[in-house]
Amino acid sequence: MSGILDDEPQVEDLDVFEYYAREQWNGYLARKDEYLFDHRMYPDFAYKIIDVEPPESIIGLQTSIIVEEADNNIPDIEFTSDVSIDDVVGQNAARRKCRLIERFLEKPEKFGKWAPRNVLFFGPSGTGKTMLAKALAGKTDVPIIPVKATQLIGEYVGEGARQIHQLYDRAEEMGPCIIFIDELDAIALDRRNQDLRGDVAEIVNALLTEMDGIAERAGVCMIGATNRMDVLDPAVRSRFEEEIEFVLPDENERHRILELNIETIPIPVEDIDLSRLAKLTAGLSGRDIVEKVLKTALHQAIIDDKDKIIGQHFEDVASKIQKNNSSDVVNRMYI
DSSP: OBOSSSOOOOOOOHHHHHHHHHHHHTTOEEETTOEEEOSSSSTTOEEEOOOOSSSEEEOOTTOOOOOOOOOSOOOOOOOOOOOOGGGSOSOHHHHHHTHHHHHHHHOGGGTGGGOOOEEEEESSTTSSHHHHHHHHHHHHTOOEEEEEGGGGOOSSTTHHHHHHHHHHHHHHHHOSEEEEEESGGGTSBOGGGGGGOTTHHHHHHHHHHHHHTSSOOTTEEEEEEESOGGGBOHHHHHTOSEEEEOOOOOHHHHHHHHHHHHTTOSSOEESOOHHHHHHHTTTOOHHHIIIIIIHHHHHHHHHTTOSSEEHHHHHHHHHHHHHHOOSOHHHHHTO
16 A cells, blocks of 8 residues: 555454445456555555456455555655756746745744745746746755645545645655645635535635644645636635745746757757747747747657758747737736
8 A cells, every 4th residue: 555645544444444445446357466546535545456366357246355464664755856946947036035935944943933834826827836846845955745736625525624634744744845736726716616616615624724833834834836816715815924926938038948948859950049939939938838839849840750840840830829829828828
């Protein structure tokens, strides 16, 4: 059994577990050394099939399931980051404000009640919010637990709240530690919109409890990221001590993004005017420049059996994107 956020589950009543396992995995094809993923009590755990007889069997309501104790001497999982601050192009204002988080993670005991426990990263998609969070962990040599908010939404009532508390428990054990919750709006949706998702209230309440520090989590800094500030619950937003904005890159920054990424393209690039291409990519985020311009041009060259890419290929892709973007790019990027 292996997982990230939960403690290892203990099977105390073998008969009850056997009934639970047969009912959950009824109809599954069981093979040796494969895994059965738990979607109910422990949704982030998998049970390894040590052996099965016959070799390929369909699990049924008469299947006999024998539980074997796992080796408890499992090494702790390390959540490390090899992203450098230098990998983040631009975002100078955000990087300057993040010095506060750096100081806290380096010596959390000095801050006491003044610690920056809740920080919000907001801005258009693809502007480097996740990258900067990982870079902070790398620079301060602390672990980071990166989580998509949608991973914390459970299948049953109460499960989402349980997973949030377990996330903080795990971070406290590893502290000092960064919890990075991407797409925060997925679980911090304004409770006035409960008709959109019935379980949102209990998830928001669990998050508020942790953010308030009712159970003090020494050395834990939660960084939430969103590109939908307008739908965040006001109570959640009020708990953030710092709000750090990420913006779309300017022309010089787009030039630098192009320069860094074109060097890694796996086929030769010739006759490229980076200054012109930087102008043509106005309004695009760093991720869009890489994924929509550079990667699209590379893939097209491979499809066309080209042994090299010229600047015109990139310019054609960028011009096509700008032509399709008839409405305001910046506003649309936030949605």
